[in-house]
Amino acid sequence: MSSRPEARTTMEILPKSPTTKGSADWFTGDVYYDVIVFGEEPSRMRVNKVRFTPCARTAWHRHAVGQTLHVTEGVGLIQARGGEIIEIRPGDTIYTPPQQWHWHGATPHDFMAHLAMWDGISPGSTIPETEWGAHVTDEEYGK
Incomplete structure (x- = not known):
């Protein structure tokens, strides 16, 4: 018997998740995101819409399976x-x-929004999907 959830067999409109303020552990400044897709097996696709206020930014981070960003507005x-x-x-x-x-x-003078897209890790993997590091310092940001 398979432990996989049943695959969806019909098209459906998924409910919108609430907008979430980004954690101060992961971001400098005010960042807000909406989860658009949090893939359920067999899909592992993840998509968030992320909005940054001027000067706001992520901490250093890396993704186990890589990441694609698509800028939708701002700089x-x-x-x-x-x-x-x-x-x-x-x-x-x-x-x-x-x-x-x-x-x-x-940037320091503009808002910016992007779609962040990445794959989740394989079930049973011991590596983190996203690993967060140190905050980007003002000196690093201002170079």
Whole structure:
């Protein structure tokens, strides 16, 4: 007998989850997100809409299976550890490979929103889906 949940067999409209304020453990400044998709087996797709106020940003973090961001509005910044800070704008799609430390957020003078898309880890895996590191310092952000 399989322990997998029954696969959905019909189209359905999923209820909207409430907007959540990002944790101060993971973000600097005011960040809000809506979970759009939290895939149920066999899908492991995750999609969040994330909105950053000016100067708000993630802490350094990495994803076990990588992450794709798609900017929907505003102007933002992104940086891979050891790389340059890159300005991102609506329509830009950015891929960060598995285990690459990076951060992203809004510029000092603009709001920024993006869709964050990543795969969850395989059932039974012992590695974290997302690993969070230190906060991006004002010095790192202002370079």
